[in-house]
Amino acid sequence: MTDPQPSGAPPEEPSVEPPVAPVPYVPAYGTASLADLPGSLLASLGLPTGNTLALEPAPRVCLFLVDGLGAELLAAHPGAAPFLSAHLRRTLTAGFPSSTTTSLATLGTGAPPGEHGMVGVQMAVPGEGRLFNCLRWTAPGLPIDPDVWQPAPTVYQRMAEAGIEPAYVAPAWFDGTGLTRAVYRGMRHRAAESPGERVEAVRQALRETAFVTVYYGEVDRVGHVSGWGGGEWLEQLAVVDRMAERIAEALPPGAVLYVTADHGMVNATDKVDVDRRPDLLEGVRMLGGEARARHVYTAPGAASTVLEAWREALRGRAWVVTREEAVSAGWFGRRVRREWLGRIGDVVAVPYGECVIVSSAAEPVEASLIGYHGSLTPAEQNVPLVEIRR
Numbered sequence: 001m002t003d004p005q006p007s008g009a010p011p012e013e014p015s016v017e018p019p020v021a022p023v024p025y026v027p028a029y030g031t032a033s034l035a036d037l038p039g040s041l042l043a044s045l046g047l048p049t050g051n052t053l054a055l056e057p058a059p060r061v062c063l064f065l066v067d068g069l070g071a072e073l074l075a076a077h078p079g080a081a082p083f084l085s086a087h088l089r090r091t092l093t094a095g096f097p098s099s100t101t102t103s104l105a106t107l108g109t110g111a112p113p114g115e116h117g118m119v120g121v122q123m124a125v126p127g128e129g130r131l132f133n134c135l136r137w138t139a140p141g142l143p144i145d146p147d148v149w150q151p152a153p154t155v156y157q158r159m160a161e162a163g164i165e166p167a168y169v170a171p172a173w174f175d176g177t178g179l180t181r182a183v184y185r186g187m188r189h190r191a192a193e194s195p196g197e198r199v200e201a202v203r204q205a206l207r208e209t210a211f212v213t214v215y216y217g218e219v220d221r222v223g224h225v226s227g228w229g230g231g232e233w234l235e236q237l238a239v240v241d242r243m244a245e246r247i248a249e250a251l252p253p254g255a256v257l258y259v260t261a262d263h264g265m266v267n268a269t270d271k272v273d274v275d276r277r278p279d280l281l282e283g284v285r286m287l288g289g290e291a292r293a294r295h296v297y298t299a300p301g302a303a304s305t306v307l308e309a310w311r312e313a314l315r316g317r318a319w320v321v322t323r324e325e326a327v328s329a330g331w332f333g334r335r336v337r338r339e340w341l342g343r344i345g346d347v348v349a350v351p352y353g354e355c356v357i358v359s360s361a362a363e364p365v366e367a368s369l370i371g372y373h374g375s376l377t378p379a380e381q382n383v384p385l386v387e388i389r390r
């Protein structure tokens with residue numbers, strides 16, 4: 001028995017469509033990005049500055065920064081975070097790259113990465129031929145002065161000038177690091193370790209000052225190691241939800257709690273290891289950035305060859321562009337200050353989907369993770385802005 005043959009047109013050949021690359025999700029600088037939050041917070045506290053996000057006036061504000069809590073991640077698990085989900089007001093975009101060091105500088109200065117110059121976890125030190133890791137604040141053989149590397153005044157310094165002594169509740173070891181100096185200068189550090197200690201430190205600080213930031217990093221850490229969405233990650237999401245609820249209960253009358261994040265996350269299933277790919281290292285002087293946002297610094301005269309090789313190798317897996325293209329596309333903001341251009345790779349490679357670009361030899365720990373961030377996808381860019389007003 002055979003199927004009846006259709007009359008008329010012959011059976012169609014299965015069509016082979018070339019995969020369509022997604023479009024980079026460029027941060028909404030100037031309208032709804034993390035860079036727009038600090039000025040709006042200052043305005044809500046009564047300082048004379050633009051209030052892009054139209055935040056309402058408040059006598060006291062607590063900003064709870066949850067490392068790695070992307071808006072899409074939260075939306076996928078409302079049951080694990082009922083309090084945060086119920087008070088989600090809107091989403092903001094993180095900035096590029098969507099990584100902690102960049103977003104902390106953005107939150108600290110109220111400016112996009114192209115202005116503050118923290119454009120990657122690992123950046124070339126122009127003229128030195130070395131990589132600087134700003135998370136660890138180390139560059140082999142080079143002292144890096146945080147006030148020089150990130151010279152823009154912080155919003156916390158502006159608050160202090162206006163008579164508000166902003167407080168920063170975070171683990172003790174953060175105090176005095178190069179990164180803290182670069183992005184949090186002007187803050188008074190209040191050491192607190194466990195979730196309960198941090199809530200209590202916020203409660204005390206809000207009695208003494210009109211602005212408190214509290215940081216929590218375990219959602220991100222667990223997401224990197226075990227992947228986001230898994231059991232351990234959901235436990236941490238529940239911890240954060242309970243912390244937010246307890247901070248909200250501790251707010252003095254009229255005060256506001258905002259909860260946001262520095263970036264989201266994706267779980268990687270497709271690892272491109274440059275150390276097993278000689279075609280990707282040909283003409284490359286240094287590989288910076290991070291797995292989802294690579295700065296590729298090329299040997300003199302090799303930029304176009306490297307660009308072509310990386311484009312070919314990563315077709316359908318990453319956006320591969322020149323420095324000029326990344327800048328003119330607005331990835332770092334409306335403009336990039338000329339003195340920061342050398343920190344950006346000659347070639348910028350930004351994986352999408354579930355792809356990461358790792359270096360198993362130079363970065364063995366980073367290469368072994370499951371969760372990553374840094375790219376221009378909604379899962380990494382969109383962060384929640386939760387608002388609770390007493």
Ligand SMILES: [Zn+2]
Nearest residue numbers: 068100220224
């Ligand atoms: Zn992270």
